[in-house]
Amino acid sequence: MxxxxxxxxxxxxxxxxxxxxxxxxxxxxxxxxxxxxxxxxxxxxxxxxxxxxxxxxxxxxxxxxxxxxxxxxxxxxxxxxxxxxxxxxxxxxxxxxxxxxxxxxxxxxxxxxxxxxxxxxxxxxxxxxxxxxxxxxxxxxxxxxxxxxxxxxxxxxxxxxxxxxxxxxxxxxTLDLPRNVTIDTGLDALSHLLEGFFSRSSSPISDAYAKEGLKWFKYGYEGLLVTGDYQYRESLSMASLLGGLTINTASSGLAHAIGYPLTSNFGVPHGKANAMIMPHLFFWQKSEIIKKYKEASEILGYSDLCEGLIALNHMSDIEPIMSGFSDTPEENIINYAEEVVNNQRFMMSAPKTPNKEDIINMYRKLQWK
Ligand SMILES: [Fe+2]
Structure with a gap:
């Protein structure tokens, strides 16, 4: 090693x-x-x-x-x-x-x-x-x-x-943050912890940060969906910090790359874009990350990670379908997918390497069909 x-x-x-x-x-x-x-x-x-x-x-x-x-x-x-x-x-x-x-x-x-x-x-x-x-x-x-x-x-x-x-x-x-900002930013922290944990560039050092961060995230984020008490704010701040420490060496992953065009072209907040994509991405990657997938599920208290993330999105008022995205011309979807597969930084750390069609399929999951 x-x-x-x-x-x-x-x-x-x-x-x-x-x-x-x-x-x-x-x-x-x-x-x-x-x-x-x-x-x-x-x-x-x-x-x-x-x-x-x-x-x-x-x-x-x-x-x-x-x-x-x-x-x-x-x-x-x-x-x-x-x-x-x-x-x-x-x-x-x-x-x-x-x-x-x-x-x-x-x-x-x-x-x-x-x-x-x-x-x-x-x-x-x-x-x-x-x-x-x-x-x-x-x-x-x-x-x-x-x-x-x-x-x-x-x-x-x-x-x-x-x-x-x-x-x-x-x-x-962070005490006065409105609920939507807490959600958008908190789910960004979750994406750093999970993507960094699953990353090909992860190490036992970054994994230690990621696993600890997921515990702080669960307590803090779920608490903040109900009340804004300081102890939950503190926990989410710690989760965010640990997420940063995780990705600083392990890198974040393809949920970020897939989410960027949604933010740049449709104004979807960064964390929300990641949250919408993560269940589809991790379901697709599951065969390559099975041990860590189960570990993350356990830490977050889910029987299955993707099902748990879908439920968390629901609790966070995040719809599985992105309004306005269903009418996006196919040509644009292809361009976004090309942007993703050409993004070397994220492709290098991906635990399973997608082609353009795989990414297009993930974008389609966000459209009415
Ligand atoms: Fe991020």
């Missing part, structure tokens, strides 16, 4: 830990690009910015990140970071601000335009990134991935240089 394992992020987890931010970042300099979304998270980001200024930091706000961030948004952030000569990039929010911050840090650090950095291991160096997640799902706070949107397609930047130097995971920041 040969394993390469690298985990450079420092993680601080727990209630109220966001207050540790100023003292923890002093080592990285004085001038901060503070990255956040436009909505509610910008209020929190402003508050954090004020605290940082009181502690002597210079803060440059960049609160323009949209869901599924575009290359254009990243370019605007890069320009600001260069003009202001910032020392570090701090991201407050969900996966979108976190991934944007990583891309900005990579471009400024490597002195390269974004297009040259897309793909695997193109980044030479990056400004320090500090991540403060306000959702529990992406795990981006501990991963080497930045997922962006370019010309209606998801593109990725993969490099250990963009793993945040520090992740402050304070579950209190």
């Amino acid at each position: 040969n394993i390469i394992y690298q985990m450079p992020a420092k993680v601080i987890f727990g209630k109220g830990t966001v207050t540790l931010l100023p003292q923890e970042i002093k080592q990285y300099g004085e001038k901060v690009l503070l990255v956040s979304g436009k909505g509610k998270t910008s209020i929190l980001a402003k508050e954090i910015g004020k605290v940082l200024e009181t502690d002597g930091f210079q803060v440059v706000p960049f609160f323009q990140v949209e869901p599924n961030p575009s290359i254009e948004t990243v370019r605007a952030g890069i320009l600001l970071a260069l003009q202001e000569k910032v020392d570090m990039v701090i991201a407050i929010g969900g996966g979108s601000p976190l991934d944007t911050a990583k891309a900005i840090a990579a471009s400024v650090g490597s002195d390269s335009i974004m297009e040259e950095l897309l793909g695997i291991n193109k980044v030479k160096t990056a400004l320090p990134v500090i991540a403060v997640p306000t959702t529990s799902g992406t795990g981006s706070e501990v991963t080497k991935y930045s997922i962006l949107t370019m010309n209606h397609k998801k593109v990725s930047l993969v490099s250990t240089h963009i793993v945040p130097k520090l992740a402050i995971v304070d579950p209190e920041l």
Whole structure:
């Protein structure tokens, strides 16, 4: 067994830990690009910015990140970071601000335009990134991935240089999340745990994270479908973190690749897209992952994983058929399937390699027939 394992992020987890931010970042300099979304998270980001200024930091706000961030948004952030000569990039929010911050840090650090950095291991160096997640799902706070949107397609930047130097995971920041965001992001965490567990690139180290994460997910997510109590928020934050630690080396899988066109073209939230696809994908992959399939079923308390996931989708108000998708021209479905099979990163980690027709069949399961 040969394993390469690298985990450079420092993680601080727990209630109220966001207050540790100023003292923890002093080592990285004085001038901060503070990255956040436009909505509610910008209020929190402003508050954090004020605290940082009181502690002597210079803060440059960049609160323009949209869901599924575009290359254009990243370019605007890069320009600001260069003009202001910032020392570090701090991201407050969900996966979108976190991934944007990583891309900005990579471009400024490597002195390269974004297009040259897309793909695997193109980044030479990056400004320090500090991540403060306000959702529990992406795990981006501990991963080497930045997922962006370019010309209606998801593109990725993969490099250990963009793993945040520090992740402050304070579950209190997730207390006010609305139910739909809890569902969309929570199911993304589940997809990381399951896909990472089944991945061809998994190892006993990543499996330990995945199996532990599934336990935290079950308790936290099922609790949050009923009530928003802190103990469930904490559990889902831990599940999300463990999901990030899982995929950082094991990689996520084809549910992500199949889901990306649904997000880019139909606006389906990322976690929801993954959740719709997972039962069909894992049913198709089952023969190749049978031992782990049973293990995951057991941890989640299901007699059969796919049946359990279908029931979980139902409890999460996710329909098995995607509205608007049934009328999609066949030509488009073929294009999406081509996008999936050409996505080397996900194909390499797939426990069973699909051809274009296999993927088309999975898309058809989401259509009325
Ligand atoms: Fe994901």
